[in-house]
Amino acid sequence: MALAVGIDSEQLIFELAAAAEAKDQFTERHPKRVANTAWRLGKRLGLQESDLVALYRGGLVHDIGKIGVSDAILLKPGPLNADEERQMREHPLIGEYIVKPLPSAADLVGIVRSHHERFDGGGYPDGLAGHKIPLLARIVSVCDAYDALSTDRPYRARRCSTEAIETLMRGAGQQWDRELVSLFIAELPASIAGLARLASTGELAAWVAPATAAVFVALSALIVLFEQAERRIVVRAETRDAPPASLLQRMLS
Secondary structure: OOOOOOHHHHHHHHHHHHHHHHOOOOOOOHHHHHHHHHHHHHHHOOOOHHHHHHHHHHHHHOOHHHHHOOHHHHOOOOOOOHHHHHHHOOHHHHHHHHHOOOOOHHHHHHHHHHOOOOOOOOOOOOOOOHHHOOHHHHHHHHHHHHHHHOOOEOOEOOOOHHHHHHHHHHHEOOOEOHHHHHHHHOOOOOHHHHHHHHHHOOHHHHOOOHHHHHHHHHHHHHHHHHHHOHHHHHHHHHHHHOOOHHHHHHHOO
């Protein structure tokens, strides 16, 4: 049965999204962090305000479909088997069904349905590739991945910011849009450490000129310092990345 559409239905959807994440203590603040970083990345891209609003709202509800996934799967402390993985992969479709009746559905459906697509076409649910994946979904995908990598999950411990950045860089052009990954990591303080590590293994050649790579090799000694300061950096970044209060009011009204 379709949801009744009205002013209150919008707020209901955001409450459902919060409820979906509250099922898992590890992801309870995940939607807001993704919304904040997606908004910031969109702003750096020069997107118009309507797209920024859609990014923020889409970040909040991107995983709302998990409310239809069993807790036993969401909270499993190990790898999912084939059947569990199939059920988990249904959450973008469940999420699309939930948000589709909303007045703002046109802005949200692409994000909710397509945030697990891969740039190389190996994602789900539609196997979209490259720029056939909606831009806003590609943005949320990068922000979602970084937050997932850098926070604890039931099946693994969090990775430090440097390791999360390395993962994004290695997957750029395959799992994620290379341009968006480059823009995303440009302002992260731990990026220098990540670049230094990749330079030391020769993997940075695909990103920068040899002379630039050599500079990052020289900076590799700073890695430990960056990682020691990581938790303070994350706290400051969460505050800095939030949209202005006036814009938040419009986003959630």
